[in-house]
Amino acid sequence: MYIGVDYYPEQWPKERWKTDLELMKELGINVVRIGEFSWSLLEPEEGSYDFRLLDEAVSFIASYGMKVVLGTPTATPPAWLVQKYPEVLPVQEDGQTIGFGARRHYTVNSRVFRRMSRHIVEAMARRYGSLEAVIGWQTDNEYGHEKSDRSYGPRDQKAFQDWLKEKYGSLDDLNRRWGTVFWSQIYTDWAQIPVPRKVFQEHNPSLLLDFDRFCADAYTSYNKMQTDALRARIDKRQFITHNFVYTGLAQDQNAIAEDLDFISFDNYPVWGGLAEPIHPAAIARQHDLCRATKQGKGYWVMEELSGAQGWSQIGYLPRPGHLKLWTYQAISRGAEAIVYFRWRAARFGTEQFCHGILDHDGKPRRKFEEVRGVIQSLEPFADDFLEAVFPKEIGFYHDPENEWAWNIQPQSDNFSYPQEVLRFYEPAHALQMQTDIFREKEDLTDYKVLIVPVYFLAKKEMNEKFKQFAEAGGTIIFSYRTGVKDADNVVTDQTLPGELAELCGIEVHEYDSLRGERKGSVRGVRGALGGTGGNTEVWCDFIEPISAEVLAVYEDTWFDGKAAVTKNQYGKGTVYYVGSGLNRDMLLRLYKEAFTEAGLSLQMENTAVETVRRASGDVDYLSVMNHSTETAEHVELPAGSWKNASEKENEHVFKGLITLPPLTSIVLQKPKIT
Known part of the structure; x- marks a missing residue:
């Protein structure tokens, strides 16, 4: 099983790399994601590539026996690109153009941006597509996040009109199905159809839904452009994935996933401004969504929260036990790899207060030791557990x-x-x-x-x-x-x-x-x-x-x-x-x-406790997690003698009613009854 970290070598002095990699090795880290925000370093001016820093980072990580996942850096178009091609910038619903200064400042409907994206992806693929240390690729980063899923500029409008022409074939069909006779909205030319910018009241609901479908299709085709560019140049052993968010965006994750080997997910049970983590059931449902995105196939958590998160506001500090609990919840519901975000909190930039396994001073403390314990607990059973199937209920x-x-x-x-x-x-x-x-x-x-x-x-x-x-x-x-x-x-x-x-x-x-x-x-x-x-x-x-x-x-x-x-x-x-x-x-x-x-066996009722049942070969697994930060919870186990899957000797037997202290998570196993 891969357990890794998100690392940004470009943000730290090279003399610090050795300390970081030694600490990662000590923890048991075996994979590192890098590169997803490094476009300006890799291509400092159009068509001129400089891979020296990334070459060094990949080589240095590999020297410690760790594997690398490379992110294509297209989520952060560099300043020179925006200056030279301002038409790549997205436009808000009110007609205001989004400027340079954060990330995701592009519209996928810009042909220029697609061309520039393809060039940097192809250059990276040629450079690292056969490198042994590189096991896979992540396209872009969090498609559509931070309200970047919809753009309302002239290039988006033209692309939307072309999309509608392809879908409906004739304006008569579109007018009929949208009901444009209402409020005298009948279209007699494709060029008349707007993108849904601000109006006095509200746009036609059919137009709005089709616009969301168009935006989703645009991202699907943009991702396919990247995956096609990669697959033509990389070894077949290297995978391609993307790290999704599931927050109501105009994205069809299932459609995007068709061009990926598996999907990834960024799991943040708490974020800046939240006084408490979101409900355990809400986190569980997001993991269920991940598992469903590629029809039950396992997925990676490419960013797993490891410390208090936030930009201008800092959210709830995860308590001792939370890192293990959220890791166990993820793998129990289908995650096959966990990559913690981030290795060390940044000292500069927007994400200064996105805390990591290490804080700003770079010294290992409680979170470091907690991750060490999580990794050690997974070693005896993780590989077999990942093959276990879920009951269909x-x-x-x-x-x-x-x-x-x-x-x-x-x-x-x-x-x-x-x-x-x-x-x-x-x-x-x-x-x-x-x-x-x-x-x-x-x-x-x-x-x-x-x-x-x-x-x-x-x-x-x-x-x-x-x-x-x-x-x-x-x-x-x-x-x-x-x-x-x-x-x-x-x-x-x-x-x-x-x-x-x-x-x-x-x-x-x-x-x-x-x-x-x-x-x-x-x-x-x-x-x-x-x-x-x-x-x-x-x-x-x-x-x-x-x-x-x-x-x-x-x-x-x-x-x-x-x-x-x-x-x-x-x-x-x-x-x-x-x-x-x-x-x-x-x-x-x-x-x-x-x-x-319906013939289902009722389990115990408990809001604080989460259990997940799986089976592999002749072994039944039961994950049991207490999400309460304050209360020990009683759990009635299914019949049989259960043992802690983390214990190599399996000396401790669990039967009947057990008590889980606050923020305790455990995976139990027993021989399957035939």
Whole structure:
């Protein structure tokens, strides 16, 4: 297993390199990522390359027996390039051009920038493509991050118009599908179609969704340009990856991943300005997204937080145990390599307060020793563990286009796509169920339950797969605002939930957006919800049951008694519809009923504890992690005698109820029962 660090040799005196590499060697580091922000050093003027510093760094790292991952440096176009070719700069929604001075100051729709990017990538590939020490490449860095995913300049507009012409073929088709008859927006020339800069009200939602698709495709083709340039010049043994972020950007990570050997991820459970780390379930879901980006293939964490992070604001200081816990959480959910960001905190530049394994003084202390302990704990079992497979229990739906549609029209000031997705993901996480993220391409056959939150932008292919899944005996849990739009971001002309009405056994005739401080009240009347009640948030679909039974109703004024939660039998399967932002207690009860009836074995319920089950050959693995910083948590282990996978002698046996101190993580193993 590769355990590494992100290192910036260009930021430190060469006489310090020896100390750094000796300390890395002492830790057990075996891979180092370098080069992703070094364009101005490698090409100080157009067409003139200087690889001397990078040559020295690669050679020096290799002399300590470590491998190198090289980043293509295109995330930081140099000042000379911007001065000579200002047309590469991106343009904001308000028409303001982004200037030089930070990073990601480019639009991928600039032909000049693509040409310049290809030249530096080709030059690097020729130089290092057969070097033994270099095992792989990372293209660019965090595509689209920091709001660089969308650009609204003249080059973007021309590229957008060409993209639309290719997609629709005729203006008649575009006008029909977008509904441009509304507000006299009919286009008679492709050149009339704008990029969605600021207007007095809001742009056509169909134009906005297509613009996001265009931006995503532009990055996919830009990445393909880089991967093509690399593959033509590097050894087949060298891999190509990219380090994604998953934050609602106009990016289709799955499409980009088709041109990569595997994907990578930058894992920051806490960042500048955050007083506490994000919820453990939110981190877990991001790892699930990574695993799904290339249909279940393992991934690298190319940046794993190792210290307090921030630029102008510094976030929460990770406590003793956090580094191990977040590392174990990553590898338990599919990561095959961990690269800690960063080796040492920078003394200058924007990221001065992004602390690393070493702080500004370069002296090894607590974090250094914690990483040493993590690496030592992984040695006895990591290689076999990486081959272990996940049980297929619950599929959790995510499509970036659905998220884009919600960002275009959130419909309530209380709606946040990440928060609402977490509302429906977290109870399954608390019940220790195994989740996989899926989209249209995945085979759903082996899952017992599908959770499909806020399925606003409904697609015909996916709708059919849902019907087939339920008909064959599967269980589906839908939420409010299901089936509202079609793939063109146009509202259905069928009674809601549109094409899924028969599947859900309901109709939705009216609904209410719960804005500001408004909340609804819900009372359970049947099944696991019987006798329960509480507030509900964000939205209320007032459900008219057709064939579905009512599990909960609203309690308020004129809609008192209207159905809020329903359950329908469809074929051999069961379909739930949750018509509102149900409170956690009621949702948890509903999940317990749905999972049990679907034939899943309920695990312990604990918000602070996370468990992940995997199996390899004749060995069962169980990762157990206590995310609480204050409380020891009790965990009931599955039947059998478990041993600590980190202990070479495996002397300590764990059975039944165990207690995990705060911020403790452990991987247990036992022979598989056949």
